[in-house]
Amino acid sequence: MDNSGFAKAFNDTVDICSSRFFAPIPAVWRIKRSLNIGSEKKLKESIKIINDFAFEIIKSKAKQEQHDRIYPDWRNQDLLSRFMAKTSSEIEFDDESKKRKFLRDIIISFILAGKDSTSTALTWFFWLVNGHPHCDRLILNEVTTLDPTFTYDDLKSLNYLHAALSESLRLFPPVPINSRLTVSDDVWPDGTHVSKGWFADYSAYAMGRMEKVWGPDCREFKPERWLHGGDGVFKPSDQFKFPAFHCGPRTCLGKDMAFVQMKTIVVALMREFEIIAVDGGATAEKMMDPPYTLSLLLKMRGGFLVRLKKRGFNPN
Numbered sequence: 001m002d003n004s005g006f007a008k009a010f011n012d013t014v015d016i017c018s019s020r021f022f023a024p025i026p027a028v029w030r031i032k033r034s035l036n037i038g039s040e041k042k043l044k045e046s047i048k049i050i051n052d053f054a055f056e057i058i059k060s061k062a063k064q065e066q067h068d069r070i071y072p073d074w075r076n077q078d079l080l081s082r083f084m085a086k087t088s089s090e091i092e093f094d095d096e097s098k099k100r101k102f103l104r105d106i107i108i109s110f111i112l113a114g115k116d117s118t119s120t121a122l123t124w125f126f127w128l129v130n131g132h133p134h135c136d137r138l139i140l141n142e143v144t145t146l147d148p149t150f151t152y153d154d155l156k157s158l159n160y161l162h163a164a165l166s167e168s169l170r171l172f173p174p175v176p177i178n179s180r181l182t183v184s185d186d187v188w189p190d191g192t193h194v195s196k197g198w199f200a201d202y203s204a205y206a207m208g209r210m211e212k213v214w215g216p217d218c219r220e221f222k223p224e225r226w227l228h229g230g231d232g233v234f235k236p237s238d239q240f241k242f243p244a245f246h247c248g249p250r251t252c253l254g255k256d257m258a259f260v261q262m263k264t265i266v267v268a269l270m271r272e273f274e275i276i277a278v279d280g281g282a283t284a285e286k287m288m289d290p291p292y293t294l295s296l297l298l299k300m301r302g303g304f305l306v307r308l309k310k311r312g313f314n315p316n
């Protein structure tokens with residue numbers, strides 16, 4: 001199967017699952033599921049495509065590992081290799097099929113967690129930067145100081161870019177609402193009582209726009225708020241104030257990887273191209289009524305249309 005078949009099945013699955021979440025009458029999708037019709041039939045078919053794709057990855061990785069035992073090559077070592085090594089040496093499974101299903105679920109979890117979250121974050125980032133030319137200039141100044149063969153450590157030196165990405169995630173967190181189910185009765189530190197079986201939701205989107213939390217300029221895009229101290233060095237926020245990556249023991253495992261990915265893409269794109277938003281980017285007026293559409297992720301309505309203009313200079 002080609003990657004596009006998998007990508008379509010993956011997108012369809014996410015869309016159908018999130019439509020269940022927002023369904024006004026949940027009984028409707030449950031009936032469709034039991035009769036195997038409509039969107040629920042499609043969901044079942046899409047899940048099969050995704051599972052087959054993940055099993056194919058495991059099969060080809062296992063083949064490569066066999067080859068690597070004779071001709072070791074460190075470049076073939078990736079996250080899946082690590083999980084495969086752990087499942088062989090440290091985790092016991094009743095049979096081979098349970099082990100394959102475990103690895104399949106790991107692959108799908110990482111694709112689900114890391115694929116659209118990062119691209120959604122970058123969409124809002126470029127939209128915001130387009131509407132704030134002084135930020136665009138400051139980021140460009142910073143990224144053009146890097147050598148074309150920049151390293152992981154070089155990316156860490158991009159303080160302004162890190163601040164701008166964090167500011168963008170504050171205003172447009174890709175996971176805008178999150179939910180937890182209470183497993184037993186509890187009383188929160190502020191005295192709120194929650195009973196077993198209740199859902200406790202929080203909205204990172206709303207929290208990022210609360211004056212009480214971020215001050216009177218909370219609706220403005222100001223990367224500088226992450227650089228207070230006057231030394232130009234990025235200052236992280238308390239995770240409970242900034243829950244774009246969730247917080248506590250189940251915080252996003254890919255947070256650092258996400259910043260590396262986002263910075264790499266921004267550096268690579270901005271050095272080569274001027275990115276011009278067709279709608280002009282985030283003007284003050286549009287910031288009051290942002291063009292979002294709600295699914296599991298906070299996507300931009302209609303996608304983000306841009307023109308790319310090749311830069312007429314070699315930054316180095």
Ligand code: HEM
Nearest residue numbers: 113114117118121174175244245246250251252253254258
């Ligand atoms: C800007 C990009 C990203 C954002 C905003 C983000 C956000 C989040 C959030 C809010 C959660 C908590 C979900 C929940 O428990 O309900 C989460 C969990 C997770 N994320 Fe990310 N994520 C991003 C990128 C990534 C990447 C690139 C990876 C890895 C490739 C990743 C891997 C994970 C994993 C494995 C979990 C589950 C952690 C656990 O339950 O213990 N994420 N992420």
